[in-house]
Amino acid sequence: MLANNRQQTSQPLLEVNDLQTHLVLGRGTLKAVDGVSFSLNRGQTLGIVGESGSGKTLTSMSIIRLLPKPSGRIVGGSIKFDGVDIVSLPEKEIAKNWRGNRISMVLQDPLTSLNPVYSIADQLGQPFRYHYKDMSRREIRDASIEMLRKVRIPAPEKRLASYPHQFSGGMRQRAVIAMAIAAKPELLIADEPTSALDVTIQIQIMDLFRKLQEETGVSIIMITHDMGVAAQLCDRVAVMYAGRIVEIGDARDIFKRPAHPYTQGLLQSIPKIGQRQKRLYAIPGQPPSLFNPPKGCRFADRCPHRMPKCDVYPPTVELESGHSAACWLLESKA
Amino acid sequence: MSSPILKVSNLTKHFATGMFGKQTVVRAVEDVSFQINRGETFALVGESGCGKTTLTKLILALETPTSGSIVFDDIELVGASRADLARYRRAAQAVFQDPYSSLNPRLRVKGIISEPLQAQGYGDRAARMDRVREVLKIVGLPASAADLYPHEFSGGQRQRIAIARALAPQPPFMVLDEPISALDVSIRAQILNLLTDIQKEFGLTYLIVAHDLALVEQFSTNVGVMYLGNLVELGPVEKVFSERSHPYTQALLASVPNPDPDMRNPADMIRGEVGSPVNPPSGCKFHPRCPFKMDICTTEFPPRYQLDGKHWSACYLHKDDRATAAALEKETA
Numbered sequence: 001m002l003a004n005n006r007q008q009t010s011q012p013l014l015e016v017n018d019l020q021t022h023l024v025l026g027r028g029t030l031k032a033v034d035g036v037s038f039s040l041n042r043g044q045t046l047g048i049v050g051e052s053g054s055g056k057t058l059t060s061m062s063i064i065r066l067l068p069k070p071s072g073r074i075v076g077g078s079i080k081f082d083g084v085d086i087v088s089l090p091e092k093e094i095a096k097n098w099r100g101n102r103i104s105m106v107l108q109d110p111l112t113s114l115n116p117v118y119s120i121a122d123q124l125g126q127p128f129r130y131h132y133k134d135m136s137r138r139e140i141r142d143a144s145i146e147m148l149r150k151v152r153i154p155a156p157e158k159r160l161a162s163y164p165h166q167f168s169g170g171m172r173q174r175a176v177i178a179m180a181i182a183a184k185p186e187l188l189i190a191d192e193p194t195s196a197l198d199v200t201i202q203i204q205i206m207d208l209f210r211k212l213q214e215e216t217g218v219s220i221i222m223i224t225h226d227m228g229v230a231a232q233l234c235d236r237v238a239v240m241y242a243g244r245i246v247e248i249g250d251a252r253d254i255f256k257r258p259a260h261p262y263t264q265g266l267l268q269s270i271p272k273i274g275q276r277q278k279r280l281y282a283i284p285g286q287p288p289s290l291f292n293p294p295k296g297c298r299f300a301d302r303c304p305h306r307m308p309k310c311d312v313y314p315p316t317v318e319l320e321s322g323h324s325a326a327c328w329l330l331e332s333k334a
Numbered sequence: 335m336s337s338p339i340l341k342v343s344n345l346t347k348h349f350a351t352g353m354f355g356k357q358t359v360v361r362a363v364e365d366v367s368f369q370i371n372r373g374e375t376f377a378l379v380g381e382s383g384c385g386k387t388t389l390t391k392l393i394l395a396l397e398t399p400t401s402g403s404i405v406f407d408d409i410e411l412v413g414a415s416r417a418d419l420a421r422y423r424r425a426a427q428a429v430f431q432d433p434y435s436s437l438n439p440r441l442r443v444k445g446i447i448s449e450p451l452q453a454q455g456y457g458d459r460a461a462r463m464d465r466v467r468e469v470l471k472i473v474g475l476p477a478s479a480a481d482l483y484p485h486e487f488s489g490g491q492r493q494r495i496a497i498a499r500a501l502a503p504q505p506p507f508m509v510l511d512e513p514i515s516a517l518d519v520s521i522r523a524q525i526l527n528l529l530t531d532i533q534k535e536f537g538l539t540y541l542i543v544a545h546d547l548a549l550v551e552q553f554s555t556n557v558g559v560m561y562l563g564n565l566v567e568l569g570p571v572e573k574v575f576s577e578r579s580h581p582y583t584q585a586l587l588a589s590v591p592n593p594d595p596d597m598r599n600p601a602d603m604i605r606g607e608v609g610s611p612v613n614p615p616s617g618c619k620f621h622p623r624c625p626f627k628m629d630i631c632t633t634e635f636p637p638r639y640q641l642d643g644k645h646w647s648a649c650y651l652h653k654d655d656r657a658t659a660a661a662l663e664k665e666t667a
Contacts (some may be wrong), residue, residue: 051518198381228591282523
């Protein structure tokens with residue numbers, strides 16, 4: 001509801017422009033996010049898909065400013081949230097006015113994001129105590145029950161006194177989601193929120209994300225390696241490879257008309273129910289090291305269409321409205 | 335081809351747990367029977383807590399069953415002599431999910447692959463090193479990999495090393511426990527194709543445990559669906575996946591996120607969560623979540639109803655089907 005009350009403009013909620021995030025490690029500097037740009041509208045879900053090391057998690061950690069310390073730093077680009085560039089804001093300001101109440105996050109494993117020695121009431125009350133200092137204990141209790149109800153935990157009054165170990169995996173993730181949306185964020189970043197869950201639970205949590213978005217109008221960044229989850233939940237999908245977005249577009253464009261050879265290969269290589277094949281297509285090789293990434297297209301070494309030109313990084317070509325990919329094959333379509 | 339290499343009959347494993355004098359029993363595996371034919375890939379699917387991990391441990395002779403029997407070739411594993419068990423452990427090898435924890439970080443690759451060979455009395459040192467180079471080549475790694483340590487390899491390459499280790503003693507049978515789920519999406523197909531190739535080349539029989547149903551459909555011959563310790567449906571993979579006879583199989587398959595944005599997964603297909611193996615629901619253990627629940631399901635455990643050929647489902651929905659459960663029981667006894 002909150003997002004609906006804020007003025008509705010055509011301006012995107014989030015605009016990330018040429019974001020560069022590095023990890024400074026003993027072995028050298030890892031260019032984890034190397035020029036990432038995208039935007040996200042209010043009430044929309046953007047999926048970021050990619051493999052481990054593609055930079056999808058560090059992109060989102062840059063937005064919510066939870067980069068690993070001291071190695072992680074944003075070295076370039078801008079992150080405009082509701083028109084404000086939050087890259088330059090000091091940590092104190094982010095903690096007070098942004099993280100938790102405007103931008104929030106759900107992580108993969110609910111067992112590690114919940115503290116085993118505090119009750120659900122203690123942990124669920126935390127965002128209220130932190131962001132709304134004038135709430136009474138009674139009000140916090142009521143608000144917590146309301147949050148548990150919102151994430152469809154049955155008998156929330158009785159559940160409040162439970163500890164995380166008394167919850168099943170699915171219920172724990174519901175509780176984590178309740179904490180994440182307690183302070184009514186406008187942007188929810190969900191990093192592999194269903195990957196640790198069984199499929200019959202995963203589908204219930206996916207359904208919960210859909211319902212919460214309908215009810216609150218929250219924008220969601222859904223980070224996942226599962227193309228099925230991306231297809232089911234996302235309005236738009238960005239495909240990341242080796243620190244860059246290689247293709248972005250509406251979910252339908254990405255899944256029906258993938259333009260980048262990496263997206264095509266990825267979609268071809270996943271087995272699909274009801275479509276048994278003689279042999280799966282396998283992308284050869286492995287992703288490049290990001291300590292010293294290739295100058296040209298980073299996928300070139302694994303690409304079936306490699307050309308001499310690929311030694312220069314390809315421009316991003318807009319194929320149709322909102323659908324673009326970075327590949328020399330598409331040059332003629334520009 | 336269709337002679338069984340492994341026959342599991344009425345296998346049950348209970349664990350006693352509890353503290354402070356309060357004893358409880360975890361019914362991890364209950365009365366499970368199936369057989370795996372030579373050269374096939376048999377898949378076990380099910381969610382966490384369904385008992386598939388315990389079942390694989392029993393089959394690898396890493397746990398002792400509470401009752402029941404496991405016969406491999408001519409060896410009865412339950413109560414087998416040390417000599418028979420040693421013979422079995424050469425014949426049955428395993429590849430595990432996580433290639434980061436399944437390879438000893440202090441050994442070079444040649445040590446990782448040759449150590450089990452040495453324990454099994456395989457040739458002399460030179461013969462073992464020859465075998466190391468041979469299996470590395472088979473799994474697509476250069477001979478120079480033998481002198482490196484596991485941390486110098488990526489996840490996909492490590493899984494190749496684990497496969498090479500399993501392959502080295504020339505086993506007829508391999509247990510693959512979630513062999514690709516820890517790997518990156520673009521690497522998974524490579525490893526899957528490698529497993530398919532070596533199966534063909536060496537006539538291997540696979541038992542695969544996986545939660546990825548699309549992978550299971552792609553990769554296996556027969557599939558057993560487990561729920562809270564019981565097998566609830568078993569049959570050829572194309573039958574089980576297309577007919578979806580047991581309501582739990584239906585729910586599992588309907589829950590796999592469809593990588594097509596125009597094909598929405600049904601949202602309210604299944605409710606609730608898996609029960610506890612400590613205190614499983616009465617009757618059919620799936621009944622609290624089943625959309626087709628009948629009165630009988632809450633009190634009686636359903637028998638196995640044979641659907642056709644080798645395909646059966648333990649659900650009262652099939653009560654009126656031609657074949658009776660009794661006939662099936664007789665056949666598998």
